[in-house]
Amino acid sequence: MASASSRVLLRRRAAGVLLRERLRLGPEPPRRAVSHFTFYPDPEPSEYGPTQKMNLFQAITSALDNTLSRDPTAVIYGEDVAFGGVFRCTVGLRDKYGKDRVFNTPLCEQGIVGFGIGVAVAGATSIAEIQFADYIYPAFDQIVNEAAKYRYRSGDLFNCGSLTIRAPWGCVGHGALYHSQCPESFFAHCPGIKVVIPRSPVQAKGLLLSCIEDKNPCIFFEPKILYRAAVEQVPVEPYHIPLSQAEVLQEGSDVTLIAWGTQVHVIREVATMAQDKLGVSCEVIDLKTILPWDKDTICKSVIKTGRLLISHEAPLTGGFASEISSTVQEECFLNLEAPIARVCGYDTPFPHIFEAFYVPNKWKCFDALRKIINY
Amino acid sequence: MQKMLAILSQVLRGPAQKTGAASEAARVLVASRNYADFASEATFDIKKCDLHRLEEGPPSQAVLTREEGLKFYRSMQTIRRMELKSDQLYKQKIIRGFCHLYDGQEACCVGLEAGIKPTDHLITAYRAHGFTYTRGISVKEILAELTGRKGGCAKGKGGSMHMYAKNFYGGNGIVGAQVPLGAGIALACKYFGNDEICLTLYGDGAANQGQIFETYNMAALWKLPCIFICENNRYGMGTSVERAAASTDYFKRGDYIPGIRLDGMDVLCVREATKFAAEHCRSGKGPIVMELQTYRYHGHSMSDPGISYRTREEIQEVRSKSDPITLLKDRMVNNNLASVEELKEIDIEVRKEIEEAAQFATTDPEPPLEELCNHIYSNEPPFEVRGPNPWIKYKSVS
Structure with a gap:
C-alpha cells in the first residue's frame, strides 16, 4: 500500500513538473504540505443557543473566556499565553481578565505542571498550557506521580481535580520530530488522570469545558492541524459534552471504524469510500476520551458489525489501539469475523520529511478495511 | 583606482555564472596594490566583563591580526547571508517546519570557536545553524539539511534543529535538555584525561529550566571541565528576560x-572571555558560567514575526549601534587591517557561495523512503519495523 500511495504521489509530482516546465516556474517546491484529510464539519448545534463561526483555536478561546468570566478562581498560565500563545488560543484574555489571571511562565514545563497542581490543590481552577504536546515530557513526573496519585495517596483528603493541562497535539504537515507527536498512550497507562482529544471546534469547546469542570486532573490534547483548518458554527454560551462517552458519527452494519482527533476525519472519508467503492457499510466512532474510555459503545458496535478497524497517528506498538483491540477480543471474541485491524504511524520517531508517508492516510485505512472485509 | 573597483564590483553583480573568473581578477588587482600597506595586527580595547566569584577576569585589551580579522569577517558574513537565504527559502516554502535563525548573534559562535581548540566539544539547542558552520560543516550541507535533502549534514533526517559535526553534539529540540548532556561530555573529558573541555550552550529562556540547576550542582561537585554558556538574546520566545527570570x-x-558576563556582540570580547574560561576549566578549577549579551534580529522562529513583544525601533537600534559585523568591519578598516573594497570582495564571494549552496539545497534529491526506518536502533542483522498495519514492514539498518 505504501508503494501504491507513493506511486500516486510520484505520478502527481511528475504531472506537476511537466506543468511547471511548461509555465517556466523553476524547480517545484516539495509537496509536503498536502493535507492528508478533509475536515467534516458537524451540523450546527441548536440546543445551546446562538452560534458563531469559529475555528478550533477560537472555540478554545471561547471556552476559556466563558470559564474566566464565570469562575473567579480560574487562572490560565503557560509559555507566551499572555499575548495569545503561539497558536492564538488565549488572544485577548489577558486584556479582558487581567494579567494576574492570564500570565506567562518561564520555559519550564516541569515547573508549570507542578505549580499548576499546587494552584489546583489549594482550590483554584488551574488551566495550564504546555506549548506543544512534544514538550510535556519534562512534566511527565509531575503528571504521573503527583497529579494522578494525589487523591489516591491521601485517602481522598487532597486532590488536584481542578487542574486541566492543554497541549497542541498531532501532526501538522511539517512539524518533524518535536512538533508532531501524539503522546496520549503514555498517559493512558496512568490511572487518576483523564485524557481527552476533540475532533472539531464544537467538540473542543464542549469537551474543554467538561475537562475544566471535571473533578479530576485532565489532559486536553488539541489537534493543532485543525486550529485553523476546522471551522464550524460554535455556540457562544458555555455547554458541556460528557467525558468518557464515545460518539457514533455514522451508523453502519459491516465494519466499525474508531479514531480520535484529526484521524476521525480520515476514517469518515474511508467510510464514504467503502460505501461507494465496495458497498460496505461502516459504523464510524469518535472515541473522544482516551482515559477512562467508553468500552460499551465500542463493544456494542463490534457485536453488531463483527469487524473493527482502529486508526491513530501515534506509532503502532503500544499505541492506544492495542488496548482497544485487546479489550474487544476479550469482550467480543465470538462476534469477530476478522482479526482487528490497526492502522497507525510507523514504529519510528516522527520523521522530518517523510510525514506524508508516515501518517495513516485514507488509502492505508481503506486497504486495511478491504483486507478485513475479504478475510 | 576607487572608481575602477566600483566598476569591477558592478560587473561582478552581473550574471552569476561568470563571477568566478572576474573575482579572481579582482583579487589579483587588490593584492597587487594593497597587501603590503596593511598593518599586520592591531590592539583594541574591549568592554570589561562583569565577574562573579572571580578575582580576575579576561583582559580588557585584545590583539587582532589581519588574517584572523578577515577570517572572522568571512565567517560572520557567511552565517548572516546563510540565515537570510534560509529566511527566503522558508518564505518560498522550500524549507518547512520549525526553523530558528541566528542572524545578529554571529559574534557568539565565531568568537567561541576562536577561543577553543577544534578538539574541544560543543553542544547547543535548536538555534544551531551558526555553530554547525563554525564547527566545520559547509553552507551547502546546512542548507540541504534545512530543505530535507540527501546531501544534508544529517542526511535530511534532522532538519533545522538537528545538525551535527565532529565534536559538535547538536542541535537539540527540547529547551534546556542539552545542558545535562554537556556536563556528561565534560565528565567524559575529565575521565579520559585528555585536557579537552565542553562548551554547553543554552538561551536565556532555557536558563529557567530545572535541569540546568541539577547540572550546575553535578558539574561543580565533580569539578567538570564544562563552560556553561548562556546566550542571552533578551527574549525567551516571546517573553523578555525581565518577565521570565527573577534574576537576569x-x-x-x-x-x-564562578561566572563572567560579556558583550556577545563583540567577537574579540567573546574570544578573550572564552580563552579565559577555557583556561579556567583546563587548569582543573571546575566549571564556569559565561553570559553572552547578544540579540537576535529575527523572531524566535519563522512563525514569530518578532515584533509583537519588542519594537521595530529596538531592533533597528541594535542593528545600527551594535551589529557584530559592522563593529568588526569598522575596527578593521579604521585601523588599516583591511580596506572597504577588500571586504566588499569577500561579501561578493560569500554571496556566491550561498547562492551555489542554495542551488544545491533545492535540487539535491530527498532521501529514499527506506531512510524512514533506518537508524532507529543499532542493529545487525536488520530488524523489521512495523508499519501502519501488520502488512507493511520495513527493514531497518544502522
Missing part, C-alpha cells in the same frame, strides 16, 4: 560556580 544576572545563577 545569568552569569551569577550558577551561585557557587
Whole structure:
C-alpha cells in the first residue's frame, strides 16, 4: 500500500513538473504540505443557543473566556499565553481578565505542571498550557506521580481535580520530530488522570469545558492541524459534552471504524469510500476520551458489525489501539469475523520529511478495511 | 583606482555564472596594490566583563591580526547571508517546519570557536545553524539539511534543529535538555584525561529550566571541565528576560560556580572571555558560567514575526549601534587591517557561495523512503519495523 500511495504521489509530482516546465516556474517546491484529510464539519448545534463561526483555536478561546468570566478562581498560565500563545488560543484574555489571571511562565514545563497542581490543590481552577504536546515530557513526573496519585495517596483528603493541562497535539504537515507527536498512550497507562482529544471546534469547546469542570486532573490534547483548518458554527454560551462517552458519527452494519482527533476525519472519508467503492457499510466512532474510555459503545458496535478497524497517528506498538483491540477480543471474541485491524504511524520517531508517508492516510485505512472485509 | 573597483564590483553583480573568473581578477588587482600597506595586527580595547566569584577576569585589551580579522569577517558574513537565504527559502516554502535563525548573534559562535581548540566539544539547542558552520560543516550541507535533502549534514533526517559535526553534539529540540548532556561530555573529558573541555550552550529562556540547576550542582561537585554558556538574546520566545527570570544576572545563577558576563556582540570580547574560561576549566578549577549579551534580529522562529513583544525601533537600534559585523568591519578598516573594497570582495564571494549552496539545497534529491526506518536502533542483522498495519514492514539498518 505504501508503494501504491507513493506511486500516486510520484505520478502527481511528475504531472506537476511537466506543468511547471511548461509555465517556466523553476524547480517545484516539495509537496509536503498536502493535507492528508478533509475536515467534516458537524451540523450546527441548536440546543445551546446562538452560534458563531469559529475555528478550533477560537472555540478554545471561547471556552476559556466563558470559564474566566464565570469562575473567579480560574487562572490560565503557560509559555507566551499572555499575548495569545503561539497558536492564538488565549488572544485577548489577558486584556479582558487581567494579567494576574492570564500570565506567562518561564520555559519550564516541569515547573508549570507542578505549580499548576499546587494552584489546583489549594482550590483554584488551574488551566495550564504546555506549548506543544512534544514538550510535556519534562512534566511527565509531575503528571504521573503527583497529579494522578494525589487523591489516591491521601485517602481522598487532597486532590488536584481542578487542574486541566492543554497541549497542541498531532501532526501538522511539517512539524518533524518535536512538533508532531501524539503522546496520549503514555498517559493512558496512568490511572487518576483523564485524557481527552476533540475532533472539531464544537467538540473542543464542549469537551474543554467538561475537562475544566471535571473533578479530576485532565489532559486536553488539541489537534493543532485543525486550529485553523476546522471551522464550524460554535455556540457562544458555555455547554458541556460528557467525558468518557464515545460518539457514533455514522451508523453502519459491516465494519466499525474508531479514531480520535484529526484521524476521525480520515476514517469518515474511508467510510464514504467503502460505501461507494465496495458497498460496505461502516459504523464510524469518535472515541473522544482516551482515559477512562467508553468500552460499551465500542463493544456494542463490534457485536453488531463483527469487524473493527482502529486508526491513530501515534506509532503502532503500544499505541492506544492495542488496548482497544485487546479489550474487544476479550469482550467480543465470538462476534469477530476478522482479526482487528490497526492502522497507525510507523514504529519510528516522527520523521522530518517523510510525514506524508508516515501518517495513516485514507488509502492505508481503506486497504486495511478491504483486507478485513475479504478475510 | 576607487572608481575602477566600483566598476569591477558592478560587473561582478552581473550574471552569476561568470563571477568566478572576474573575482579572481579582482583579487589579483587588490593584492597587487594593497597587501603590503596593511598593518599586520592591531590592539583594541574591549568592554570589561562583569565577574562573579572571580578575582580576575579576561583582559580588557585584545590583539587582532589581519588574517584572523578577515577570517572572522568571512565567517560572520557567511552565517548572516546563510540565515537570510534560509529566511527566503522558508518564505518560498522550500524549507518547512520549525526553523530558528541566528542572524545578529554571529559574534557568539565565531568568537567561541576562536577561543577553543577544534578538539574541544560543543553542544547547543535548536538555534544551531551558526555553530554547525563554525564547527566545520559547509553552507551547502546546512542548507540541504534545512530543505530535507540527501546531501544534508544529517542526511535530511534532522532538519533545522538537528545538525551535527565532529565534536559538535547538536542541535537539540527540547529547551534546556542539552545542558545535562554537556556536563556528561565534560565528565567524559575529565575521565579520559585528555585536557579537552565542553562548551554547553543554552538561551536565556532555557536558563529557567530545572535541569540546568541539577547540572550546575553535578558539574561543580565533580569539578567538570564544562563552560556553561548562556546566550542571552533578551527574549525567551516571546517573553523578555525581565518577565521570565527573577534574576537576569545569568552569569551569577550558577551561585557557587564562578561566572563572567560579556558583550556577545563583540567577537574579540567573546574570544578573550572564552580563552579565559577555557583556561579556567583546563587548569582543573571546575566549571564556569559565561553570559553572552547578544540579540537576535529575527523572531524566535519563522512563525514569530518578532515584533509583537519588542519594537521595530529596538531592533533597528541594535542593528545600527551594535551589529557584530559592522563593529568588526569598522575596527578593521579604521585601523588599516583591511580596506572597504577588500571586504566588499569577500561579501561578493560569500554571496556566491550561498547562492551555489542554495542551488544545491533545492535540487539535491530527498532521501529514499527506506531512510524512514533506518537508524532507529543499532542493529545487525536488520530488524523489521512495523508499519501502519501488520502488512507493511520495513527493514531497518544502522
